[in-house]
Amino acid sequence: YARIADRRRDHLHKLTTRLVRENQTIVIEDLAVRNMVKNGSLARAISDAAWSEFRSMLEYKAQWYGREMIAIDRWFPSSK
Template sequence: DRRRDYLHTLSTRLVRENQVIAIEDLSVRNMVKNRSLSRVISDAGWSEFRSMLEYKADWYGRRVVVIDRFCPSSKTCSVCGEVASAMPLNVRQWTCRCGVVHDRDVNAARNILAVGLTVAACGDGVRPPRT
């Protein structure tokens, strides 16, 4: 009940304070198959949080933009746009060729926001360039 109450409170606050909310489409079902992360992911209630965001956004006339799960949000430099070739999950900080040091999660959040705002402004179908 505490978790559900927290998720309700957080989702309501986010929807009331923002016109557009950008989230990444995560495959929670596949992520739970990882034995070392399954309990933590299940306890977080990501699927439940997403559904709360979506129906509350409908109530308040807001928009939830879901970014493709294959968008390289963690590997793309939020400053210059360079995409790193490979990045295992244990790498939490990395340095881009342009010299900027990124925290993996903060960088991903910046990229998800940028893509979400682009989709909100230009419409669906905005994808990063493929090499």
């Protein structure tokens, strides 16, 4: 389990670093993960994704590199 966690963390570090270096502004949607985990067929995949860790890494790396990160509310009408 420790090896899998290390691989996941390493992948998240590489991905977030690449995203922050390549973009001036990063916009993410604030999702209700608690409600999404209630779906039985997707619960394990959603839990394994480590979205909260991904978001926290993006936040501190964006601040570190002087980039702007915006978290949009899940009810924001972005598709309209």
